[in-house]
Amino acid sequence: MCVVLGLGLIGGAAxxxxxxxxxxxxxxxxxxxxxxRSAWHSVPVDTxxxxxxxxxxxxxxxxxxxxxxLAVAPDxxxxxxxxxxxxxxxxxxxxxxxxxxxxTDATTSSVTTVxxxxxxGDARAMTALRDRFFExxxxxxxxxxxRTYPVDGTVAxxxxxxxxxxxxxxVSTGMPVVVFAVSGFADGRPVTDPRPAGRATAPGAKGTVxxxxxxxxxxxxxxxxxxxxxxxxxDLTKKPR
Numbered sequence: 001m002c003v004v005l006g007l008g009l010i011g012g013a014a015x016x017x018x019x020x021x022x023x024x025x026x027x028x029x030x031x032x033x034x035x036x037r038s039a040w041h042s043v044p045v046d047t048x049x050x051x052x053x054x055x056x057x058x059x060x061x062x063x064x065x066x067x068x069x070l071a072v073a074p075d076x077x078x079x080x081x082x083x084x085x086x087x088x089x090x091x092x093x094x095x096x097x098x099x100x101x102x103x104t105d106a107t108t109s110s111v112t113t114v115x116x117x118x119x120x121g122d123a124r125a126m127t128a129l130r131d132r133f134f135e136x137x138x139x140x141x142x143x144x145x146x147r148t149y150p151v152d153g154t155v156a157x158x159x160x161x162x163x164x165x166x167x168x169x170x171v172s173t174g175m176p177v178v179v180f181a182v183s184g185f186a187d188g189r190p191v192t193d194p195r196p197a198g199r200a201t202a203p204g205a206k207g208t209v210x211x212x213x214x215x216x217x218x219x220x221x222x223x224x225x226x227x228x229x230x231x232x233x234x235d236l237t238k239k240p241r
Protein backbone atom coordinates (compact mmCIF):
# COMPACT_ATOMS: atom_id res chain seq x y z
CA MET A 1 0.00 0.00 0.00
CA CYS A 2 2.90 2.34 0.75
CA VAL A 3 4.34 1.66 -2.69
CA VAL A 4 1.01 2.41 -4.37
CA LEU A 5 0.60 5.61 -2.32
CA GLY A 6 4.12 6.71 -3.16
CA LEU A 7 3.59 6.15 -6.87
CA GLY A 8 0.35 8.13 -6.68
CA LEU A 9 2.06 11.10 -5.03
CA ILE A 10 4.89 11.07 -7.56
CA GLY A 11 2.42 10.84 -10.42
CA GLY A 12 0.33 13.68 -9.01
CA ALA A 13 3.37 15.89 -8.58
CA ALA A 14 4.52 15.17 -12.12
CA UNK A 15 1.07 15.93 -13.51
CA UNK A 16 0.89 19.18 -11.53
CA UNK A 17 4.32 20.24 -12.78
CA UNK A 18 3.30 19.45 -16.36
CA UNK A 19 0.08 21.47 -16.03
CA UNK A 20 1.94 24.41 -14.49
CA UNK A 21 4.53 24.30 -17.24
CA UNK A 22 1.85 24.08 -19.91
CA UNK A 23 -0.05 26.98 -18.38
CA UNK A 24 3.04 29.20 -18.20
CA UNK A 25 3.85 28.34 -21.79
CA UNK A 26 0.36 29.23 -23.02
CA UNK A 27 0.73 32.50 -24.98
CA UNK A 28 -2.86 33.50 -24.22
CA UNK A 29 -2.25 33.27 -20.46
CA UNK A 30 0.78 35.58 -20.77
CA UNK A 31 -0.69 38.06 -23.26
CA UNK A 32 -1.02 41.77 -22.38
CA UNK A 33 -4.79 41.36 -22.62
CA UNK A 34 -5.00 38.53 -20.09
CA UNK A 35 -2.47 40.11 -17.75
CA UNK A 36 -3.72 43.65 -18.32
CA ARG A 37 -7.32 42.83 -17.47
CA SER A 38 -6.33 41.92 -13.90
CA ALA A 39 -3.71 44.67 -13.51
CA TRP A 40 -6.06 46.78 -11.40
CA HIS A 41 -5.34 44.48 -8.42
CA SER A 42 -1.94 43.05 -9.39
CA VAL A 43 -0.15 46.37 -9.99
CA PRO A 44 0.66 48.32 -6.77
CA VAL A 45 -1.32 51.54 -6.41
CA ASP A 46 1.86 53.63 -6.24
CA THR A 47 2.90 52.14 -9.58
CA UNK A 48 -0.48 52.65 -11.19
CA UNK A 49 -0.88 56.15 -9.73
CA UNK A 50 2.55 57.40 -8.59
CA UNK A 51 2.60 59.81 -5.67
CA UNK A 52 4.32 62.30 -7.96
CA UNK A 53 4.33 62.40 -11.75
CA UNK A 54 7.23 63.85 -13.71
CA UNK A 55 5.84 66.13 -16.39
CA UNK A 56 9.12 67.16 -17.93
CA UNK A 57 8.34 69.16 -21.07
CA UNK A 58 4.60 68.54 -20.65
CA UNK A 59 3.50 72.13 -20.08
CA UNK A 60 2.78 74.94 -22.55
CA UNK A 61 5.83 75.73 -24.65
CA UNK A 62 7.59 72.63 -23.36
CA UNK A 63 7.62 73.85 -19.75
CA UNK A 64 8.20 71.24 -17.06
CA UNK A 65 5.40 70.05 -14.82
CA UNK A 66 5.27 68.06 -11.58
CA UNK A 67 1.97 66.66 -10.37
CA UNK A 68 1.25 65.43 -6.85
CA UNK A 69 -1.38 62.83 -6.06
CA LEU A 70 -4.06 64.00 -3.67
CA ALA A 71 -6.05 60.78 -3.27
CA VAL A 72 -6.99 57.49 -4.90
CA ALA A 73 -10.66 56.56 -5.15
CA PRO A 74 -11.83 53.08 -4.15
CA ASP A 75 -12.01 50.80 -7.17
CA UNK A 76 -15.43 50.00 -8.49
CA UNK A 77 -17.75 50.14 -11.46
CA UNK A 78 -17.86 52.79 -14.17
CA UNK A 79 -21.21 54.41 -13.39
CA UNK A 80 -19.91 56.99 -10.85
CA UNK A 81 -17.20 58.26 -13.21
CA UNK A 82 -18.91 58.32 -16.59
CA UNK A 83 -21.76 60.40 -17.94
CA UNK A 84 -24.44 58.15 -19.49
CA UNK A 85 -23.47 58.96 -23.07
CA UNK A 86 -19.81 58.11 -22.46
CA UNK A 87 -20.84 54.87 -20.75
CA UNK A 88 -22.94 54.05 -23.82
CA UNK A 89 -20.02 54.77 -26.16
CA UNK A 90 -17.82 52.36 -24.19
CA UNK A 91 -20.48 49.65 -23.92
CA UNK A 92 -19.07 47.53 -26.81
CA UNK A 93 -15.95 46.74 -24.73
CA UNK A 94 -17.64 46.62 -21.33
CA UNK A 95 -16.33 47.80 -17.98
CA UNK A 96 -14.72 45.25 -15.70
CA UNK A 97 -13.24 47.69 -13.18
CA UNK A 98 -12.49 51.40 -12.79
CA UNK A 99 -9.75 53.03 -10.73
CA UNK A 100 -9.25 56.80 -10.34
CA UNK A 101 -6.97 59.32 -8.68
CA UNK A 102 -6.82 63.11 -8.49
CA UNK A 103 -3.63 65.17 -8.85
CA THR A 104 -2.67 68.81 -8.47
CA ASP A 105 0.16 70.75 -10.08
CA ALA A 106 3.12 72.23 -8.19
CA THR A 107 1.40 75.60 -7.80
CA THR A 108 -1.87 73.97 -6.63
CA SER A 109 -3.71 76.12 -9.17
CA SER A 110 -5.08 73.20 -11.20
CA VAL A 111 -6.49 69.78 -10.38
CA THR A 112 -6.87 66.72 -12.59
CA THR A 113 -8.73 63.46 -12.18
CA VAL A 114 -7.26 60.53 -14.10
CA UNK A 115 -8.99 57.19 -14.46
CA UNK A 116 -8.27 53.77 -15.91
CA UNK A 117 -11.14 51.63 -17.17
CA UNK A 118 -10.24 47.94 -17.40
CA UNK A 119 -12.52 46.61 -20.12
CA UNK A 120 -13.82 43.19 -21.09
CA GLY A 121 -12.95 43.67 -24.78
CA ASP A 122 -10.43 41.71 -26.81
CA ALA A 123 -7.91 43.19 -29.25
CA ARG A 124 -10.43 43.37 -32.08
CA ALA A 125 -13.04 45.14 -29.93
CA MET A 126 -10.50 47.63 -28.56
CA THR A 127 -9.23 48.42 -32.05
CA ALA A 128 -12.79 48.95 -33.28
CA LEU A 129 -13.48 51.28 -30.36
CA ARG A 130 -10.30 53.26 -30.98
CA ASP A 131 -11.19 53.63 -34.66
CA ARG A 132 -14.72 54.73 -33.79
CA PHE A 133 -13.44 57.39 -31.36
CA PHE A 134 -11.10 58.66 -34.07
CA GLU A 135 -13.50 58.58 -37.01
CA UNK A 136 -16.49 60.04 -35.15
CA UNK A 137 -14.41 62.50 -33.08
CA UNK A 138 -15.97 61.15 -29.89
CA UNK A 139 -13.04 62.35 -27.80
CA UNK A 140 -13.95 65.96 -28.69
CA UNK A 141 -17.58 65.85 -27.59
CA UNK A 142 -18.25 67.76 -24.38
CA UNK A 143 -21.22 65.49 -23.62
CA UNK A 144 -18.77 62.57 -23.41
CA UNK A 145 -16.50 64.18 -20.82
CA UNK A 146 -15.48 61.95 -17.88
CA ARG A 147 -16.53 63.01 -14.42
CA THR A 148 -14.24 64.35 -11.72
CA TYR A 149 -13.16 62.83 -8.42
CA PRO A 150 -13.29 65.64 -5.82
CA VAL A 151 -11.26 65.14 -2.64
CA ASP A 152 -12.54 66.65 0.60
CA GLY A 153 -10.05 68.70 2.60
CA THR A 154 -7.81 69.38 -0.42
CA VAL A 155 -7.59 71.89 -3.25
CA ALA A 156 -9.78 69.48 -5.24
CA UNK A 157 -12.69 69.65 -2.78
CA UNK A 158 -14.81 71.77 -5.16
CA UNK A 159 -13.79 69.92 -8.33
CA UNK A 160 -17.18 68.94 -9.73
CA UNK A 161 -18.88 68.61 -13.10
CA UNK A 162 -19.22 72.37 -13.60
CA UNK A 163 -15.48 72.82 -13.01
CA UNK A 164 -14.44 70.53 -15.87
CA UNK A 165 -12.24 72.52 -18.26
CA UNK A 166 -10.23 70.10 -20.42
CA UNK A 167 -10.24 66.37 -20.96
CA UNK A 168 -8.50 63.52 -22.72
CA UNK A 169 -9.71 59.99 -23.51
CA UNK A 170 -7.16 57.43 -24.72
CA VAL A 171 -8.33 54.04 -26.03
CA SER A 172 -5.47 51.56 -25.84
CA THR A 173 -5.17 48.73 -28.35
CA GLY A 174 -2.20 47.00 -26.73
CA MET A 175 -4.11 46.16 -23.56
CA PRO A 176 -7.78 46.23 -22.53
CA VAL A 177 -7.86 49.69 -20.98
CA VAL A 178 -9.25 53.16 -21.60
CA VAL A 179 -7.41 55.98 -19.84
CA PHE A 180 -9.06 59.34 -19.29
CA ALA A 181 -8.21 62.59 -17.54
CA VAL A 182 -10.20 65.73 -16.85
CA SER A 183 -8.75 68.94 -15.45
CA GLY A 184 -9.99 72.22 -13.97
CA PHE A 185 -9.07 75.18 -11.79
CA ALA A 186 -8.34 74.49 -8.15
CA ASP A 187 -10.31 77.53 -6.98
CA GLY A 188 -13.59 75.87 -7.96
CA ARG A 189 -14.58 78.33 -10.67
CA PRO A 190 -17.12 76.98 -13.18
CA VAL A 191 -16.07 76.66 -16.81
CA THR A 192 -18.55 77.42 -19.59
CA ASP A 193 -16.34 76.48 -22.56
CA PRO A 194 -14.51 73.20 -21.79
CA ARG A 195 -12.09 72.03 -24.48
CA PRO A 196 -10.72 68.62 -25.42
CA ALA A 197 -7.00 68.49 -24.67
CA GLY A 198 -6.08 68.19 -28.35
CA ARG A 199 -7.80 71.45 -29.22
CA ALA A 200 -6.69 73.27 -26.09
CA THR A 201 -3.04 72.52 -26.88
CA ALA A 202 -3.19 73.09 -30.63
CA PRO A 203 -0.92 75.81 -32.10
CA GLY A 204 -2.71 79.12 -32.13
CA ALA A 205 -5.40 78.03 -29.68
CA LYS A 206 -6.84 80.81 -27.53
CA GLY A 207 -9.01 81.10 -24.45
CA THR A 208 -8.77 80.72 -20.70
CA VAL A 209 -8.48 76.93 -20.75
CA UNK A 210 -5.59 77.06 -23.21
CA UNK A 211 -3.79 79.91 -21.50
CA UNK A 212 -4.01 78.17 -18.12
CA UNK A 213 -2.44 75.05 -19.60
CA UNK A 214 -5.34 72.83 -18.55
CA UNK A 215 -5.26 70.93 -21.83
CA UNK A 216 -1.61 70.12 -21.15
CA UNK A 217 -2.55 68.96 -17.65
CA UNK A 218 -5.21 66.51 -18.85
CA UNK A 219 -3.23 65.24 -21.83
CA UNK A 220 0.08 64.98 -20.00
CA UNK A 221 -1.26 63.11 -17.00
CA UNK A 222 -3.32 60.69 -19.09
CA UNK A 223 -0.32 59.92 -21.28
CA UNK A 224 1.97 59.22 -18.33
CA UNK A 225 -0.51 57.02 -16.50
CA UNK A 226 -1.09 54.97 -19.65
CA UNK A 227 2.65 54.70 -20.30
CA UNK A 228 3.35 53.54 -16.74
CA UNK A 229 0.58 50.95 -16.87
CA UNK A 230 1.82 49.63 -20.20
CA UNK A 231 5.29 49.24 -18.72
CA UNK A 232 3.91 47.42 -15.66
CA UNK A 233 1.83 45.06 -17.79
CA UNK A 234 4.83 44.30 -20.00
CA ASP A 235 6.87 43.41 -16.89
CA LEU A 236 4.11 41.14 -15.64
CA THR A 237 3.91 39.24 -18.93
CA LYS A 238 7.61 38.46 -18.65
CA LYS A 239 7.49 37.13 -15.11
CA PRO A 240 7.41 33.32 -14.70
CA ARG A 241 4.16 32.01 -13.31
